[in-house]
Amino acid sequence: MIPASFDYIAPTTVEEAMAALDEAGEDAKILAGGQSLLPVLRMRLADPRLVVDLGRVPELRGVRQEGDSLVIGSMTSHHEVLGDPLIREHAKLLALATRTVADPQVRHRGTFGGSLAHADPAGDLPAPALALEADMVIAGSSGRRVVPASEFFVDYFTTALQPNELLVEVRMPHWTGWGAHYEKFNRVAQAWSVVGVAAAVRTEGGAIAEARVGLTNMGPTPVRATGVEQALLGRPATSETIREAARHAAEGTSPTSDASADVDYREHLAEVLTGRALTTAAGA
Amino acid sequence: MTAIPTTPGTEPELGRARKRKEDARLITGSTRWTDNMALPGMLHLAVLRSPIAHARIASIDADEARRMSGVQAVLTGRDLADEQGSLPCAWPITEDMKSPQAPPMAVDEVHFAGEVVAVVAARSAAEARDALDAIDVDYEDLPVVLDMESALADDSPLVHSDLGTNRNATWTFDSAEAGTGGDVEQALADAEVRVERTFRQQRLIPAFMEPRSVVVDPTGEQFTMWSATQVPHILRTMLAMTLGVPEQKIRVIAPDVGGGFGGKLQVTPEEVITFLLARRLGRPVKWTESRSETMVSAHHGRDQVQKLALSARRDGTVTGLKVELLADMGAYLRLVSPGVPILGALMFNSIYKFPAYHFTCTNVFTNKTPTDAYRGAGRPEATFAIERMMDELAAELDMDPLELRRKNWIGRDEFPFTTIAGLTYDSGDYEAATDRALELFGYRQLREEQARRREQGDTVQLGIGVSTFTEMCGLAPSRVLGSLSYGAGGWEHAQIRVLPTGKVEVVTGVSPHGQGHVTAWSQIVAERLGVPFDDVEVLHGDTQSSPRGLDTYGSRSLAVGGVAAVHAADKVIEKAKTIAAHLLECSEDDLEFSGGRFGVRGTDQGTGLADVALAAFAAHDLPEGIEPNLDAEASFDPENFSFPHGTHLCATEVDTETGAVRIRSYVCVDDVGTVVNPLIVEGQVHGGLAQGIAQALYEEAVHDEDGTLTTATFADYLVPSAADLPEFTTDRTETRATSNPLGVKGVGEAGTIASTPAVVNAVVDALRPLGVDDVEMPCSPQRVWRAITGTRTSSDTAAEAGGGLGSMDTGGGFAAGSQGGSR
Numbered sequence A: 001m002i003p004a005s006f007d008y009i010a011p012t013t014v015e016e017a018m019a020a021l022d023e024a025g026e027d028a029k030i031l032a033g034g035q036s037l038l039p040v041l042r043m044r045l046a047d048p049r050l051v052v053d054l055g056r057v058p059e060l061r062g063v064r065q066e067g068d069s070l071v072i073g074s075m076t077s078h079h080e081v082l083g084d085p086l087i088r089e090h091a092k093l094l095a096l097a098t099r100t101v102a103d104p105q106v107r108h109r110g111t112f113g114g115s116l117a118h119a120d121p122a123g124d125l126p127a128p129a130l131a132l133e134a135d136m137v138i139a140g141s142s143g144r145r146v147v148p149a150s151e152f153f154v155d156y157f158t159t160a161l162q163p164n165e166l167l168v169e170v171r172m173p174h175w176t177g178w179g180a181h182y183e184k185f186n187r188v189a190q191a192w193s194v195v196g197v198a199a200a201v202r203t204e205g206g207a208i209a210e211a212r213v214g215l216t217n218m219g220p221t222p223v224r225a226t227g228v229e230q231a232l233l234g235r236p237a238t239s240e241t242i243r244e245a246a247r248h249a250a251e252g253t254s255p256t257s258d259a260s261a262d263v264d265y266r267e268h269l270a271e272v273l274t275g276r277a278l279t280t281a282a283g284a
Numbered sequence B: 001m002t003a004i005p006t007t008p009g010t011e012p013e014l015g016r017a018r019k020r021k022e023d024a025r026l027i028t029g030s031t032r033w034t035d036n037m038a039l040p041g042m043l044h045l046a047v048l049r050s051p052i053a054h055a056r057i058a059s060i061d062a063d064e065a066r067r068m069s070g071v072q073a074v075l076t077g078r079d080l081a082d083e084q085g086s087l088p089c090a091w092p093i094t095e096d097m098k099s100p101q102a103p104p105m106a107v108d109e110v111h112f113a114g115e116v117v118a119v120v121a122a123r124s125a126a127e128a129r130d131a132l133d134a135i136d137v138d139y140e141d142l143p144v145v146l147d148m149e150s151a152l153a154d155d156s157p158l159v160h161s162d163l164g165t166n167r168n169a170t171w172t173f174d175s176a177e178a179g180t181g182g183d184v185e186q187a188l189a190d191a192e193v194r195v196e197r198t199f200r201q202q203r204l205i206p207a208f209m210e211p212r213s214v215v216v217d218p219t220g221e222q223f224t225m226w227s228a229t230q231v232p233h234i235l236r237t238m239l240a241m242t243l244g245v246p247e248q249k250i251r252v253i254a255p256d257v258g259g260g261f262g263g264k265l266q267v268t269p270e271e272v273i274t275f276l277l278a279r280r281l282g283r284p285v286k287w288t289e290s291r292s293e294t295m296v297s298a299h300h301g302r303d304q305v306q307k308l309a310l311s312a313r314r315d316g317t318v319t320g321l322k323v324e325l326l327a328d329m330g331a332y333l334r335l336v337s338p339g340v341p342i343l344g345a346l347m348f349n350s351i352y353k354f355p356a357y358h359f360t361c362t363n364v365f366t367n368k369t370p371t372d373a374y375r376g377a378g379r380p381e382a383t384f385a386i387e388r389m390m391d392e393l394a395a396e397l398d399m400d401p402l403e404l405r406r407k408n409w410i411g412r413d414e415f416p417f418t419t420i421a422g423l424t425y426d427s428g429d430y431e432a433a434t435d436r437a438l439e440l441f442g443y444r445q446l447r448e449e450q451a452r453r454r455e456q457g458d459t460v461q462l463g464i465g466v467s468t469f470t471e472m473c474g475l476a477p478s479r480v481l482g483s484l485s486y487g488a489g490g491w492e493h494a495q496i497r498v499l500p501t502g503k504v505e506v507v508t509g510v511s512p513h514g515q516g517h518v519t520a521w522s523q524i525v526a527e528r529l530g531v532p533f534d535d536v537e538v539l540h541g542d543t544q545s546s547p548r549g550l551d552t553y554g555s556r557s558l559a560v561g562g563v564a565a566v567h568a569a570d571k572v573i574e575k576a577k578t579i580a581a582h583l584l585e586c587s588e589d590d591l592e593f594s595g596g597r598f599g600v601r602g603t604d605q606g607t608g609l610a611d612v613a614l615a616a617f618a619a620h621d622l623p624e625g626i627e628p629n630l631d632a633e634a635s636f637d638p639e640n641f642s643f644p645h646g647t648h649l650c651a652t653e654v655d656t657e658t659g660a661v662r663i664r665s666y667v668c669v670d671d672v673g674t675v676v677n678p679l680i681v682e683g684q685v686h687g688g689l690a691q692g693i694a695q696a697l698y699e700e701a702v703h704d705e706d707g708t709l710t711t712a713t714f715a716d717y718l719v720p721s722a723a724d725l726p727e728f729t730t731d732r733t734e735t736r737a738t739s740n741p742l743g744v745k746g747v748g749e750a751g752t753i754a755s756t757p758a759v760v761n762a763v764v765d766a767l768r769p770l771g772v773d774d775v776e777m778p779c780s781p782q783r784v785w786r787a788i789t790g791t792r793t794s795s796d797t798a799a800e801a802g803g804g805l806g807s808m809d810t811g812g813g814f815a816a817g818s819q820g821g822s823r
């Protein structure tokens, strides 16, 4: 499989990258880990004139703390996310979800930012980003702007990113001490989610003080299961409470049917998996 | 069989777990795949395929493509119409079988999505690919035929209007007519118990690792074709017959080939087209496919609807079996398409003593990719159906499924046994294999756990599946193939050359593509001739160096080709003996051959094979009338098939909330006769199990209502990896085949044939208390969940939800590199 021909540049700073994107306009594509973009190019689903490789921009890589925020560079690889002590401590859900992504080879190349920018409804990282109330820091020709995850994912494979914009980093609050679990349901081991549930729970004296639940592949974008979150508030962290709350999982979702699952089955899975994710996250 | 000579103190070669000679090269990829070939002046071919399942080609405009950079030629079916011939089908199963014309490149009409409509030859592969996008094909849609049952209705649109029907052929076997047994209708009428079921064998794609690739060099005295094929010899002969090129002007080489599973047992459109392009342009031409091309255009496998009725007495004795099949041929007949279900016809009775049997198969044309052999070819379908039926009968009778089988199988003292299908099973010991499997599996403990979980209403239920199987291997006795109207024989050939330094070359007519023949043949010949393993070189896969052979498929290589090598080795020894006796000045009768040495009985005198070889080479002092070499050739045509068998037991955990199936343990005890190399056997069993389990749980080629393959990438066509599979517990019993001097039976297909029903039986067994008595394959979580809840698939299948590549608008893979054209 051979892509259509394109020009290629590998800038070393965000400024250089922005300049190249500005010049090329709509005809440029950003290359991060390439794990989704390369198949798209090879299948000729896209034929950009210019590919801007972010692989040599050090400032986009790595995890750091800034005040109350955890900051993850968009070019941080899945592998780096998995091994990062700050993420393990303050955003465990993200590490747990990342562990279910693909295989070691793909995780070495694929990036956190690339996954979010790609916005595959079956991708495993948008739902945790949504649940963990991440903010996307976006660079454009007129400077930087911040878009919350709840507004970032717009539709199938569509985000708030404009063609000449670049996702610089992702900021999120500290979720220190929260129990977390990502419950992924897929057909073969190294595949995207049929349905996935990202759950984070803070318990206080055996009761659920706060909960965050994000759903993967229950619609064109990741969805917050707010009905579930509310049903849990202040309730004892038991399997009964959780099972009851999980009944709300499919509320407000708009899943579609595909070869692996029809709508009714997806809705059913959302409920079962939400129960399981919360049970593990809450240690119930 | 003559005793196998061994050198005292050394481990015998036969049965030794040697690591494979060829592995370092193959595993590191530093080897000769067809696509690695680069010849001076070579052009690259790219193929434009129809995105539409059935259409008239109104026009093709390739002017712009012809003007593009690097493009040397753009050809359509019309350009090749006079020279391309029709792709061969070597198995006319009935005299009145309907065969459509099968042009390598469509001329007026396309009959399946994926069919070749134009090709570009360019200086680089990239230029060739770019030019495809500039070819404009105007299609006029024709009605699409997809479902076999409606295809047979009187008012159905036709796949090939000139045939007047979508029925390819109907083939029947009836035990009463054949005189091998009783009348099934009578048995069904008199039955105390009847079980009737319909099973669907889903369509599968033989997902070989190396995509297909062809290089043709027309610049020599002969045309040389390198191809990633399983069948270089058949390909050469068929090319000659199809294209009218004198056979001696064609040389076919199958270099290292990365898997086939039947998928490369073919004469492909692309091989013929590449040949014609090279001939026309006078330059070497290469074609290598993308994975998406494989998925839509390489032949598919299985795709049958099986209707069965089993009659029995209340005590479990089966009295009759009736089988009615529909088999989907797809749009054309390929090399052995129509015969695939017939290979299963003789196997539905499996290891059992059924007294009455009737089999009918109707082959049907549809607007889909042609089907043909896929690992097991006919036999997995048969084994699946009968093993599912035996479990259903056991449930009906409330009998243990293994007890039911014991009641009906051929006892170890009853061999040789002539079955209701007319085959004579030479040997077997179903009791031994089953007893061993039960022991390894912990059958009783698992049944107890199952009962416990049922009682507690556990959300995860345990199921136990049984499959006792046999298969016919070692294809095949030529006279049997003749009686089944197959277009060729089933013999195999070998040559052994003893070099002046005593080293040995073995030339074999089989064509390995990952099985490890080089290692196994080295072991066989090293043992026979008493030479070191490393002194044996095995040559194969080139019609110039190994001129005679019928290639590799149907678990035939060892049982037929390996035996030919044994016969050739025996001839070498005979020849050498005459010279040795002359050199030692004794009578041949005084010589005994052991460990590579001729010794004079009762003395310490003797001479080694290497010395004899050197003497033969020097030829200074040879007996009268003896040629100056030790080389020998042998062809072997087996008397009978070989019949491996085994007992496979599978325990599955079924999550009744999600429908997910997990294989908890898998035990198989196979009897493949004598084992040449246990490591290779183990590898074949593991791979076979993986593919059989894949059919049970994962793989399915799906077409939408337009006939577009919607599973055209590996993101949608789910091939399981090691991470999805359990640890396998494997063991063997060893009953020698009596039909060949090695006692071998074949192992290439066993795991695939046996495992599918074991897994599905286990899934159904887990759910039986919930009222489930079947789950269609693949037993996906959704299907299992629907079986449990009794819900039906909702019609809302927009195929939009995400799934990585699968969720992008790939147009069913047609945007995948080489599909194109406009409506």
Ligand SMILES: Cc1cc2nc3c(=O)[nH]c(=O)nc-3n(C[C@H](O)[C@H](O)[C@H](O)COP(=O)(O)OP(=O)(O)OC[C@H]3O[C@@H](n4cnc5c(N)ncnc54)[C@H](O)[C@@H]3O)c2cc1C
Residues within 6 Å of the ligand: A029, A030, A031, A032, A033, A034, A035, A036, A037, A038, A054, A074, A075, A100, A101, A102, A103, A106, A109, A110, A111, A112, A113, A114, A115, A117, A118, A120, A122, A123, A124, A125, A161, A165, A166, A167, A168, A190, A191, A192, A193, B804
């Ligand atoms: C075999 C395989 C299995 C996989 N399995 C899974 C799985 O189970 N779960 C899962 O979630 N994912 C899976 N993936 C996808 C994987 O996680 C990808 O790495 C990810 O989706 C994209 O990340 P990337 O860095 O490779 O991005 P790329 O492929 O380089 O880019 C993806 C898209 O995002 C854009 N983009 C990238 N970075 C930026 C940026 N900084 N700013 C603006 N736009 C940008 C690109 O232009 C492109 O359109 C799998 C991939 C493969 C190949």
